[in-house]
Amino acid sequence: MPLNAATEGARLAVAPMMDWTDRHCRYFHRQISRQALLYTEMVTAPALVRGGAVHLLEFDADEHPVALQLGGSDPSELAEAARLGATAGYDEINLNVGCPSDRVQSGTFGAVLMKTPALVADCVAAMKAAVDVPVTVKCRIGVDDQLVEETLPAFIRQVADAGCDYLIIHARKAWLQGLSPKENRDIPPLDYDLVLRMKSEFPRLGMSINGGLETLAQAEDLLARGMDGVMIGRAAYHHPWEVLAEVDERVFGMKRASHTRYDVLDAMRSYIDAHLQRGGKLHQITRHMLGLFAGQPGARAWRRVLSEHATRPGADFGLIERALEAMQIPDRIAG
Structure with a gap:
């Protein structure tokens, strides 16, 4: 059926x-x-x-x-x-x-x-x-x-x-x-x-x-x-x-526009900003994002920056950009 x-x-x-x-x-x-x-x-x-x-x-x-x-x-x-x-x-x-x-x-x-x-x-x-x-x-x-x-x-x-x-x-x-x-x-x-x-x-x-x-x-x-x-x-x-x-x-046979990990991060920006504006904390979201670069150069630095700093007061999307910098990868997130 x-x-x-x-x-x-x-x-x-x-x-x-x-x-x-x-x-x-x-x-x-x-x-x-x-x-x-x-x-x-x-x-x-x-x-x-x-x-x-x-x-x-x-x-x-x-x-x-x-x-x-x-x-x-x-x-x-x-x-x-x-x-x-x-x-x-x-x-x-x-x-x-x-x-x-x-x-x-x-x-x-x-x-x-x-x-x-x-x-x-x-x-x-x-x-x-x-x-x-x-x-x-x-x-x-x-x-x-x-x-x-x-x-x-x-x-x-x-x-x-x-x-x-x-x-x-x-x-x-x-x-x-x-x-x-x-x-x-x-x-x-x-x-x-x-x-x-x-x-x-x-x-x-x-x-x-x-x-x-x-x-x-x-x-x-x-x-x-x-x-x-x-x-x-x-x-x-x-x-x-x-x-x-x-x-x-x-699996689904659905063509989609080419996308990258950086596109995903860009798509998360407005969601994170809205969550923070409602009084939420950055780590509530970023704790699920630690594996995004798993197996890639710099993945350990990505995880370290987010794990150590996302719980701190005032942490916002800028921390994700810092994590990318720690990976020594150019910032490719759209402004």
Whole structure:
């Protein structure tokens, strides 16, 4: 089944990452790729519905296409949170069924929900009934001692029957006891072949693969092998230019005017100025930009200047120009 227009961006998506993919990070990434689908950090349904933290839904219109990831396990609460997200203008509402942290488990959501696929199906059905935008699920291949060859297809079948529009599968198990969240991103072995088999077994369900991907070439290979989409996390954050700069043309077939890292910085100028005028701090944005020159001469100087000085009172866009000077590269940002 072809992807609908709202999920076409899923061919290449930047993963939701706590403390990383906030609105400033997403705006920065959008200056590099116009087509990649961007995700919020996980926002809990209780925070929105019971806590009234609707400020967590704020984003810039230039971030589109952008998806809201929700955490929760109460169908009615998730439905209301999804409604708030759709009203705020998000292009997709995603349910987190993959985070293994203790804090998430204690709230009975995240990866622990893979043990209760019927509950996930109820959550998806409730969210679908509440909004008109796509409702998607991000999960693991399984948790703990589950026999994933059996439990994963059963899980997929139930959420698909409940109306899930699209599924993103992190190709690792999550171990709910004994491994930290960081270890759960590295230690459980990747099983891309299992996810590819799931796509073959459920051809009508749009499906992306996530986990351990570091290059655009790897993403292209998995797309060529039958996946509808690929989601990249840490590599897109730490090496944004290498991962995202050619995505629009190579993955989406969209020609765009030649652009450089300097064009990205130029595009960030007005955004940074507006943020500072509202009382924001420079480091809230530049902390996401440290990897822009990763692998280039002078990259260490770029990171050092921004890391050491962006938190200081009065720091503004001029610090970015100083960081470029420290790299011993001529200032190529337009005035």
